[in-house]
Amino acid sequence: MSIISPLTTPISHFTSHISRLTSHAGFRKYFFNTGWLFAEKVLRMAVGLFVGVWVARYLGPAQYGLLNYALAFVGLFSAFATLGLDGIVVRELIKDESKRDELLGTAFWLKIMGAIVMLIMIAIAVQFTSNDHYTNILVFIIAGSTIFQAFNVIDFYFQAKVLGKFIAMVNSITLLLSSIVKIALILYKAPLIAFVWAVAFDNLILALGYIYFYRKVSRHHDKPSILTSHLSYFTSHIFHLTFNKKIAISLLKDSWPLILSGLAIMIYMRIDQVMLQEMIGSEAVGQYSAAVRISEAWYFIPMVISNSLFPAIVNAKKQSEELYYARLQRLYDLMVWMSIAIALPMTFLSDWVVNLLYGSAYSQAGSVLMIHIWAGVFVSLGLSFGKYLLVENYTNKYFNRTLIGAVANIILNYFLIPRYGIKGAAIATLIGQFIANYGYDFFDKDLHRQLKIKTMCFFPFHLFKKSI
Numbered sequence: 278m279s280i281i282s283p284l285t286t287p288i289s290h291f292t293s294h295i296s297r298l299t300s301h302a303g304f305r306k307y308f309f310n311t312g313w314l315f316a317e318k319v320l321r322m323a324v325g326l327f328v329g330v331w332v333a334r335y336l337g338p339a340q341y342g343l344l345n346y347a348l349a350f351v352g353l354f355s356a357f358a359t360l361g362l363d364g365i366v367v368r369e370l371i372k373d374e375s376k377r378d379e380l381l382g383t384a385f386w387l388k389i390m391g392a393i394v395m396l397i398m399i400a401i402a403v404q405f406t407s408n409d410h411y412t413n414i415l416v417f418i419i420a421g422s423t424i425f426q427a428f429n430v431i432d433f434y435f436q437a438k439v440l441g442k443f444i445a446m447v448n449s450i451t452l453l454l455s456s457i458v459k460i461a462l463i464l465y466k467a468p469l470i471a472f473v474w475a476v477a478f479d480n481l482i483l484a485l486g487y488i489y490f491y492r493k494v495s496r497h498h499d500k501p502s503i504l505t506s507h508l509s510y511f512t513s514h515i516f517h518l519t520f521n522k523k524i525a526i527s528l529l530k531d532s533w534p535l536i537l538s539g540l541a542i543m544i545y546m547r548i549d550q551v552m553l554q555e556m557i558g559s560e561a562v563g564q565y566s567a568a569v570r571i572s573e574a575w576y577f578i579p580m581v582i583s584n585s586l587f588p589a590i591v592n593a594k595k596q597s598e599e600l601y602y603a604r605l606q607r608l609y610d611l612m613v614w615m616s617i618a619i620a621l622p623m624t625f626l627s628d629w630v631v632n633l634l635y636g637s638a639y640s641q642a643g644s645v646l647m648i649h650i651w652a653g654v655f656v657s658l659g660l661s662f663g664k665y666l667l668v669e670n671y672t673n674k675y676f677n678r679t680l681i682g683a684v685a686n687i688i689l690n691y692f693l694i695p696r697y698g699i700k701g702a703a704i705a706t707l708i709g710q711f712i713a714n715y716g717y718d719f720f721d722k723d724l725h726r727q728l729k730i731k732t733m734c735f736f737p738f739h740l741f742k743k744s745i
Contacts, residue, residue: 321452322574328456330634331463332472333567338638340469342554342563347415347473349550349562351423352543354402357395358423360387361535365528366430379521381430386520387528388427396420407555415473422477428484431491447486455479538676545683545709549702552690557698565699567635568627568645572653575619579612579657583664605665606730612657613734623650641699648703652710658731659714665727674721682713 333341366384399420403413432447458478462471550569553561590608594601623630627650628643635642666675686709693701718728 321448322577324452324456326570326574328459329570332459333563333570333639334636335463336469336472336563338563338567339558339560340563342559342561342566343412343415344469344472345550345566346554346559346562347412347419348476349547350402350406350416351399351419352547353540353551354395354398354420355423355543356536356539357398358388358392358426359536359539360391360529361532361539362387362430362528365531365535376524379519379524382519383521383524383528384430385427387525388430389424392423392427395423415470418470418473419476422480425477425480425484428487431487447483447490450486451479451483454482534672534676538679541676541679541683545679545686545706545713548683548687549690549706552687552694553699553702556694561699564639564641565645565702567639568631568642568649568703571630571634571646572649576653576656579615579660582611582615583608583661602726602730605661606733608661609658609730609734612661613654616654616657620650620653623647645699645703648700648707652703652707655707655710655714658734659710662714662727662731671723674724678713678717681717682709685709685712 336344362384366380396417399416403416408416455475455478458475459472462475550562550566553565590601590604593604624647627646628640631639631643631646663675666672666678686705689705689708690702693705695701697704715728715731718724718731
């Protein structure tokens with residue numbers, strides 16, 4: 278008589294479940310789609326950090342600061358170029374693919390118009406800055422290249438069709454070419470303006486990559502022989518496939534709150550660099566930007582985790598509220614303690630890390646990194662919290678908390694930068710993230726349960742309770 282271990286049955290059930298799951302076509306489709314996107318993000322972090330550090334060392338704090346100021350200034354207005362259409366167009370493509378051409382064509386032209394509006398607004402805004410002529414040229418080169426981002430509507434199609442492979446391939450090819458160009462500029466001792474043109478080049482290559490792969494997967498036309506015919510195909514396709522006024526109104530009706538939210542997000546993510554430029558100068562922006570680049574390098578990880586796990590949490594709500602909130606608690610726990618595990622050692626190693634990567638020229642960046650790295654705790658928490666707000670249809674609260682965080686960041690920067698310099702900007706960012714992703718809940722009774730769940734994250738004794 279054979280002896281059966283008490284573990285045999287659970288293990289066999291587990292392996293059987295895994296086998297069924299991996300053999301499921303839907304699971305494989307979404308798993309490999311996520312895998313492609315995650316791999317591309319890891320590659321982007323590694324290569325982007327390496328090349329970015331090299332560029333920073335080559336340019337030095339002052340010129341590197343000017344480059345980042347131009348990027349940040351344009352970023353403040355980027356919500357008008359994107360128009361908050363990303364998720365909405367994907368949703369509509371999933372609902373009714375028969376409208377693909379009209380949706381993509383309309384979204385394309387809306388983005389073109391949005392980019393033109395953005396350029397006009399930037400032209401007005403620079404009149405109220407202390408920018409010299411050269412700085413404004415840098416700003417407008419970057420701003421002008423956003424026209425190419427209209428072709429990112431192809432990304433929406435790939436998302437709707439769960440074709441993450443092509444998104445990852447386009448982004449990886451662009452990253453590779455961009456890195457080669459920037460390394461070549463360094464080796465040939467190019468001036469700052471060449472690196473600004475490299476940003477425009479990135480947007481152009483990304484657009485051409487999307488055009489190429491869109492044509493490749495399209496079944497309506499024969500495959501063209503050269504890249505220019507891909508461009509010709511897509512532009513003629515969009516030009517003739519039309520701008521549908523009714524669809525445009527419908528898209529903008531859904532997206533306008535997201536435009537405002539996107540504007541608020543960019544303000545409290547980038548206003549610190551703009552205010553540092555105005556209040557101290559480009560060298561301060563360079564020191565600060567070097568620290569922020571390290572601090573934000575890992576942000577894609579909580580983004581991928583929250584995107585991957587949240588559908589399971591939403592499905593739990595269909596079973597019971599208790600299960601729903603228990604799983605939500607565990608997601609928040611994961612986000613907070615993963616962030617703390619990164620922030621804690623970086624607090625003590627910040628000066629060493631900055632010196633290792635950037636050299637002694639960026640000696641002030643270490644103190645900024647020591648503070649700014651803790652903002653990641655509330656950024657990670659906010660990524661999951663934001664999804665909760667969207668699922669519960671609390672879109673007004675989503676905007677309100679973002680707006681309050683942005684306003685708080687501006688006010689704090691105004692008072693803290695003159696007193697503490699670049700460290701003041703880091704403190705303002707940390708407090709702004711705290712207010713938007715935690716403090717806001719104190720003043721909204723609908724979010725008091727969320728406040729309790731978030732607070733529990735910082736008291737790890739509940740982690741040892743029996744899992745649900």
